[in-house]
Amino acid sequence: RCKRREQSVSDHKAQGVSALHAQNLVMQFGGLKAVNDFTLDVRAGMIFGLIGPNGAGKTTSIRILLDLLRPTSGQAMIFGYDCQRDGLAARAKVGYLPSELGREPVATAWRVACSL
Numbered sequence: 019r020c021k022r023r024e025q026s027v028s029d030h031k032a033q034g035v036s037a038l039h040a041q042n043l044v045m046q047f048g049g050l051k052a053v054n055d056f057t058l059d060v061r062a063g064m065i066f067g068l069i070g071p072n073g074a075g076k077t078t079s080i081r082i083l084l085d086l087l088r089p090t091s092g093q094a095m096i097f098g099y100d101c102q103r104d105g106l107a108a109r110a111k112v113g114y115l116p117s118e119l120g121r122e123p124v125a126t127a128w129r130v131a132c133s134l
Contacts, residue, residue, distance in 0.1 A: 035062055035097055035098050036059050036060060036061055036062065036095065036097075036098075037060045037061060037062045037063075037064065037066075037096070037097060038058065038059070038060040038066070038083065038094075038095070038096055039058070039059050039060075039094070039095045039096075040056055040057060040058045040059075040079070040082075040083065040092065040093075040094045040095075041057055041092055041093045041094070042055055042056070042057055042091065042092040042093070043055070043056040043057070043079065043082055043089050043091075043092035043093075043094060044056075044089060044090045044091045044092055045075070045078050045079075045082060045087065045089050045090055046090040052075050052078045053075040053078050053079050053082070053089070054075075055092075056075065056079055056092070062097070068080070080114065082094055082101065083096060083101055083108075083112075084101070084105075084108075084109055084112070084114055085101050085102060085105030085108065085109065088102060089102075095108070096108040096109075096111050096112055097111045099111065
């Protein structure tokens with residue numbers, strides 16, 4: 019089991035902190051709005067999945083949350099850390115496993131996260 023991450027989630031859960039909070043995120047590339055008024059609140063300890071058709075803005079939203087892209091407008095926070103002002107601290111609280119990352123095909127996301 020991955021004890022370090024479990025303890026961190028337990029601490030935030032006890033404090034009532036949102037694991038993920040996005041408020042009115044907008045990401046525009048020229049005339050194309052890739053993300054339009056995205057708002058979400060995921061409490062610590064919840065299991066959450068972001069699903070939708072290709073081109074719906076899922077990857078763009080995740081990249082905003084990881085401070086890999088700066089939104090046109092809106093705010094995002096991970097465990098209380100502002101994703102744009104405290105991007106490094108926010109990223110330290112999450113794991114991101116993109117589908118294009120070449121890993122062994124039978125490795126689960128949990129197994130990869132615990133091996134870091």
